[in-house]
Amino acid sequence: MSTSVEQVTGEARRGRGSGEVAAFRGVSKHFGTVRAVNDISLTLHPGETVAFLGPNGAGKSTSIDMLLGLREPTSGSVTLFGGSPRQAILDGRVGVMLQSGGLMPDVKVRELIKFASDIHPRGYDVDDVLKTAGITELADRMVDKLSGGQEQRVRFALATAGDSDLIVLDEPTTGMDVSARHAFWAVMRAQADAGRTVLFATHYLEEADSIADRVLVVHKGRLIADGTAAEIKARAGLRKISFDLRPEDGADLSLLNAVPGVNSLDVSGHTVRINSSDADAAVAAIYRAGFYPRGLEVTGVGLEQAFITITGEQDAADRNTADRNTADLTEENAR
């Protein structure tokens, strides 16, 4: 089953503000022959928490750079709050946490945040920012003596300071330990509950699944899915079937290879796990083949499996197109 942006779309915006925070209109960005971003159109609405997912090199950072006016599109347009990204940033409407960019050294955390407040168009209370980000205990530490995870938390504090309308985070939890991540997402939820729009790129799919109310999947520069995590999981069309087989039931495991709709099959000890695109047919076939499955469970797959399926389908579709083009060319040359 192939999944298109049109199929997985729209529903994520239910109940959200109808205004426009950001808009990409037919945006492409090429670096020489590399099509880093390829004809992306999308709108972010007020109050959405949006996860931006994609394999390495998919075009997430390039898209974020264009959203923030750090790079110009090769074609198409990007607007923030109906105007230019640069203007929105000058107006203090955007809080940002990027992957790169060091913090100012030789100052204490409190001094750094005070300095950032002094130059921020909206200004803010330093103690409030420290408290909100949960880093009050780091206030008197030297910035260049922070651990990687602590530095991430300070960068996050700067991104959330200033009551901006949009917070953009590029892989914000990289380098954070489990408890720091939990604390981080608790703060993020509060930010989203306060009505701020949050866009974050991540490779941690379980974070996207539990935090985001809208998920964008980019692959090879194209937007290939846009919906809630539940919609994307459902559209991947997969169910997970698991059961145990006892040796005394005398099952011939090779018969499992003939079960229809099997996307992946894993037999470990007596436990069988199947990812299936047609769980009903698969379960019926398992019984028909004479198996006696114990503790049979059919559940939905996680966002990670859905992500692998959707990006894999896109790769297969691209290969088919390339094969067709080669065949057409060969035919043309033969004429």
Ligand SMILES: Nc1ncnc2c1ncn2[C@@H]1O[C@H](COP(=O)(O)OP(=O)(O)OP(=O)(O)O)[C@@H](O)[C@H]1O
């Ligand atoms: N300045 C540049 N010059 C040339 N190619 C670039 C440049 N910046 C990015 N690219 C290429 O554009 C593509 C998209 O890169 P991008 O950094 O946007 O991906 P990403 O989705 O953020 O990846 P990751 O998850 O690895 O951070 C990649 O093929 C990358 O090599």
